[in-house]
Amino acid sequence: MTLHDAYDPNNIFAKILRGEMPSMKVYEDDVALAFMDVFPQSEGHTLVIPKQVEARNLLDMPSDYLGSYVQRVQKVARAVEAALSPDGLVVSQFNGAPAGQTVFHLHFHIIPRWEGKPLGRHASGGMATAEELEPIAKRIRAAL
Numbered sequence: 001m002t003l004h005d006a007y008d009p010n011n012i013f014a015k016i017l018r019g020e021m022p023s024m025k026v027y028e029d030d031v032a033l034a035f036m037d038v039f040p041q042s043e044g045h046t047l048v049i050p051k052q053v054e055a056r057n058l059l060d061m062p063s064d065y066l067g068s069y070v071q072r073v074q075k076v077a078r079a080v081e082a083a084l085s086p087d088g089l090v091v092s093q094f095n096g097a098p099a100g101q102t103v104f105h106l107h108f109h110i111i112p113r114w115e116g117k118p119l120g121r122h123a124s125g126g127m128a129t130a131e132e133l134e135p136i137a138k139r140i141r142a143a144l
């Protein structure tokens, strides 16, 4: 698998975009969808994915779509900050499996951090339940 393989329309985030798989949404417009990461590395771990494009990673993303998409990433990051008052916020993005990418539809992670609280493992921690995620998602939605 390389950085420039063909986009797989059956990746999990494409299915979420088509409504074929559930997700705990916090924000959606014509440009992007944001939802809770189901294997959160910290409380409030949120993903923001672009709509309208079949981009596996940042390198694939048509630059005309990038500005509006990154605006949504910032908008959601600000809401996560307002909702959860973390001490810091990781905004990260991986390109290709060797770099840590596990789902091949472009996405940014928004991961709140608190002093002294260790970061959970990437894409391999425990799966959060809807009951755990919903109250956090509700607070983020209220801040948007």
Ligand code: 5GP
Residues within 6 Å of the ligand: 012, 023, 024, 035, 036, 037, 038, 039, 040, 047, 093, 094, 100, 101, 102, 103, 104, 122, 123, 124
């Ligand atoms: P990557 O490893 O590609 O940078 O990030 C993929 C992220 O998607 C991981 O943090 C992982 O926990 C999350 N993830 C994987 N499958 C699902 C899923 O079915 N639903 C949600 N909400 N997140 C997922």
